[in-house]
Amino acid sequence: MDLDRLTQKSSEWLRGTGPESDVVVSTRIRLARNFAEFPFTTRIEEAAKAEVAARACECFEDLAIPAKLSYINVSTLDELDRQFLVERQLISRELSEGAGARGVAISNDEDIAIMVNEEDHLRVQVLRSGLTLDDCWKSMDEIDDAIEEQVAFAFHDQYGYLTACPTNVGTGIRVSVMMHLPALVQTREIQKVFHALQKINLAVRGLYGEGSQAMGDFYQISNQYTLGLSETQVINRVREVVPMILKYERRAREQMIEEKRQELHDHISRAYGVLSSAQTISSEETMHLLSSVRLGVNLGLIEDVSIPILNELFIQTQPAHLQKLKQKALNSAERNIARASLLRRRIAEAAE
Amino acid sequence: MKKCRRCQKPATLHITEVRKGDVTEIHLCETCARDYLEQTDSNPDSDPAAEFEFEKLPESDEETSSPADDRGCPHCGISFREFRSQGRLGCPYCYVEFKSDLIPLLQNIHGEVQHCGKLPRRAPDSSRRQHELLQLRNELKAAVDEEDYELAARLRDDIQAIEKQINSPAKSTDNE
Ligand SMILES: [Zn+2]
Ligand SMILES: [Zn+2]
Numbered sequence: 001m002d003l004d005r006l007t008q009k010s011s012e013w014l015r016g017t018g019p020e021s022d023v024v025v026s027t028r029i030r031l032a033r034n035f036a037e038f039p040f041t042t043r044i045e046e047a048a049k050a051e052v053a054a055r056a057c058e059c060f061e062d063l064a065i066p067a068k069l070s071y072i073n074v075s076t077l078d079e080l081d082r083q084f085l086v087e088r089q090l091i092s093r094e095l096s097e098g099a100g101a102r103g104v105a106i107s108n109d110e111d112i113a114i115m116v117n118e119e120d121h122l123r124v125q126v127l128r129s130g131l132t133l134d135d136c137w138k139s140m141d142e143i144d145d146a147i148e149e150q151v152a153f154a155f156h157d158q159y160g161y162l163t164a165c166p167t168n169v170g171t172g173i174r175v176s177v178m179m180h181l182p183a184l185v186q187t188r189e190i191q192k193v194f195h196a197l198q199k200i201n202l203a204v205r206g207l208y209g210e211g212s213q214a215m216g217d218f219y220q221i222s223n224q225y226t227l228g229l230s231e232t233q234v235i236n237r238v239r240e241v242v243p244m245i246l247k248y249e250r251r252a253r254e255q256m257i258e259e260k261r262q263e264l265h266d267h268i269s270r271a272y273g274v275l276s277s278a279q280t281i282s283s284e285e286t287m288h289l290l291s292s293v294r295l296g297v298n299l300g301l302i303e304d305v306s307i308p309i310l311n312e313l314f315i316q317t318q319p320a321h322l323q324k325l326k327q328k329a330l331n332s333a334e335r336n337i338a339r340a341s342l343l344r345r346r347i348a349e350a351a352e
Numbered sequence: 353m354k355k356c357r358r359c360q361k362p363a364t365l366h367i368t369e370v371r372k373g374d375v376t377e378i379h380l381c382e383t384c385a386r387d388y389l390e391q392t393d394s395n396p397d398s399d400p401a402a403e404f405e406f407e408k409l410p411e412s413d414e415e416t417s418s419p420a421d422d423r424g425c426p427h428c429g430i431s432f433r434e435f436r437s438q439g440r441l442g443c444p445y446c447y448v449e450f451k452s453d454l455i456p457l458l459q460n461i462h463g464e465v466q467h468c469g470k471l472p473r474r475a476p477d478s479s480r481r482q483h484e485l486l487q488l489r490n491e492l493k494a495a496v497d498e499e500d501y502e503l504a505a506r507l508r509d510d511i512q513a514i515e516k517q518i519n520s521p522a523k524s525t526d527n528e
Contacts, residue, residue: 160467228464
């Protein structure tokens with residue numbers, strides 16, 4: 001697959017459609033799977049690792065699923081291209097920075113991504129727009145069955161699917177819902193809501209899953225237990241908490257509108273103003289302002305730009321995306337200029 | 353039901369903490385949990401174990417590691433000590449080799465030690481049915497907890513039907 005082609009298009013999960021998409025940006029399910037006859041990736045010899053990758057590729061070629069997958073050999077990509085895939089949520093930082101034979105198979109819509117030789121031999125991901133737990137699982141279950149027709153997975157009657165890290169053993173499933181919660185952040189209720197969640201065994205992470213500080217008010221809620229519950233039970237646990245968070249966020253939004261509509265409108269309009277006219281802008285400020293504008297659009301305070309475009313801009317203003325767009329390496333100051341120029345252009349086009 | 357670590361009231365919150373590679377689980381009542389959260393909230397780097405007695409993993413409790421930690425998995429060669437320091441097992445067989453050390457660890461991380469999710473399609477019919485049973489029993493437990501007795505009754509019927517099937521090999525499609 002030609003990576004440059006990806007820069008021209010947008011991923012399925014950014015479409016801004018699907019249930020509750022004013023708050024729920026996307027739903028992601030991933031499964032961890034290992035080939036039965038090889039050591040795990042952390043303990044494997046280079047030749048065997050290459051064999052795992054070769055077998056995975058062979059299996060992807062005629063996988064009995066509706067989508068067609070293209071394999072990208074990550075070990076031959078330069079750093080910029082790897083970073084580009086990380087920004088698009090197609091591979092993890094761990095895979096990007098790993099060594100030896102490794103890659104990712106992705107579908108045209110980028111809703112399916114199967115990492116090869118990450119921490120586990122296979123990490124299958126299904127990522128869709130909105131709150132679409134059942135759709136994602138149905139698709140995932142199909143993919144898993146299709147792979148399993150060709151490959152014997154490491155499985156144990158008591159422990160289930162065996163994974164390199166015992167925190168993933170059993171179902172190997174991670175169910176995540178990404179939510180945009182600007183009102184809870186602004187009213188400072190977020191810590192309360194999430195600290196409670198985190199401690200009842202649902203994990204909370206920021207947009208890029210690294211630090212604790214969520215960028216642009218995006219939070220990802222996911223399960224931690226993978227053993228002792230069926231896949232459906234895990235999905236239902238995540239499903240059960242989403243309405244509660246939705247309710248809190250919407251209530252905080254209503255409250256902001258009722259109590260300080262003018263102040264809020266001013267704040268959002270200024271954010272829009274900066275994004276549509278700045279000459280140089282950092283990634284951090286961009287995230288922050290895009291988040292305000294996204295809230296403004298959902299509250300009907302701004303009509304000149306759509307949610308899908310805002311969703312895309314969160315990704316396209318990332319460093320590797322800007323450099324792919326300009327087709328050359330840019331330093332931080334140059335990126336800030338390129339970012340501002342992209343924002344001005346996209347927002348002007350949207351407002352036409 | 354587990355009791356609160358601090359005051360012995362029934363524990364309603366189960367907190368899994370991962371600190372510097374150590375997995376610990378604490379069970380608290382709502383009041384104590386609120387104190388705990390405030391404490392970790394205001395100072396995330398503090399060690400709440402000072403006030404809240406942590407239930408440490410059996411392994412990490414040992415001050416000197418036992419010689420058993422040095423034995424290696426016959427398939428991949430990793431020792432349990434290495435696993436403990438890097439948090440990753442070496443191969444599928446490690447789960448069998450280190451069983452006695454892993455069970456308490458899994459219990460701590462997941463609160464359960466028996467898989468009850470999906471089964472590979474190649475699994476023999478007999479283990480498929482065993483798993484189906486496990487899954488149904490799990491659902492039954494949840495239904496009873498939620499006082500959904502209608503669902504519970506239906507699940508009990510399903511369980512009985514499968515148990516009957518398992519006990520009458522004549523009807524079984526299993527070749528073994
Ligand atoms: Zn208590
Ligand atoms: Zn091993």
